[in-house]
Amino acid sequence: MSASTTAMASSPSATAQRAMWDRQWRTxxxxxxVFSIILAFMYGDVPRVGASGDALAAFYGAHRTRILIASTLAGLNTLNLLWFAASLRNTLVEAGQEGWGTAATVSSAAFGALYSLLITIGAALAYSIAGSGNGALASGLNDLAWALAVLISFPRAMLIMSGVFGLWRAGMTSNSLFTVGVVAVVLGVLGGTTWLSGGFWAPDGDYSRFVFLTRPAARAGW
Structure with a gap:
């Protein structure tokens, strides 16, 4: 059997295998x-912006094991995001939308970096920092985490936008789904403007908590 015949015989198998992996990555x-929603409940009600060192020590001391388990699972969940973004890029490139494919890669990398940093801060607070007695450091890191939760809105919105616009331009999605996607993009961008010092539009306000499940905030007692 010639090399060309062997290549032709193996081509359908290779194509089927690639299709199988693409389906896995898309899921x-x-x-x-799904895991982000589950993890939001696992993390529980984390202390709000401006929480004192004592409040942080009490919270993370009481929930240390749960927070560390949630942090580990959140780190693993980041792999789901990266696998999905890689599949999305391949799909868009094959559909002739290489620009949107590049946007998906860049935005997923930025989102993954900020998401990983957010996870790291929570894990560090739970592991030792909150209980170290350095209340100023713990409080500063807690406020930094809330700031990251706001800023992560932009790469998240760009990732959604790259998929929505790229697939729509390629004729791979309907106008109704495109409209839903545009709404999601707008909601995501608005999440990056939640800088009020308190209330619905604060970093720890109801908009951030319920629209994108960003760091559920604790009751006023913390």
Whole structure:
């Protein structure tokens, strides 16, 4: 059997295998969303912006094990995001939308970096910092985490936008789904403007908590 014949015989198998992996990677996006919702409940009601060192020590001391487990699972969930973004890029490139594919890669990398930093801060507070007696450091890191929760809105919105616009331009999604996607993009961008010092539009306000499940805030007692 010649080399060309062997290549032709193996081509359908290679194509089927690639299609199988593409399906697996695409479902990773759904898994990321589902696990993000689960993790939001696992983390529980974290202290709000401006929480004192004593409040942080009490919270993370009482929930240390749960927070560390949630942090580990959140780190693993980041892989779902990256696998999904890689699949999305391949799909967009094959559909002739290389620009949107590049946007998906860049935005997923930025989102993954900020998401990982957010996870790291929570894990560090739970592991030792909150209980170290350095209340100023713990409070500063807690406020930094809330700031990251706001800023992460932009790469998240860009990732959604790259998929929504790229697939729509390629004729791979309907106008109704495109409209839903545009609404999600707008809501995501608005999440990056939640800088009021308190209330609904604060970093720890109801908009951030319920629209994108960003760091559920604790009751006023913390």
């Amino acid at each position: 990773a996006g759904i898994q990321f969303v």
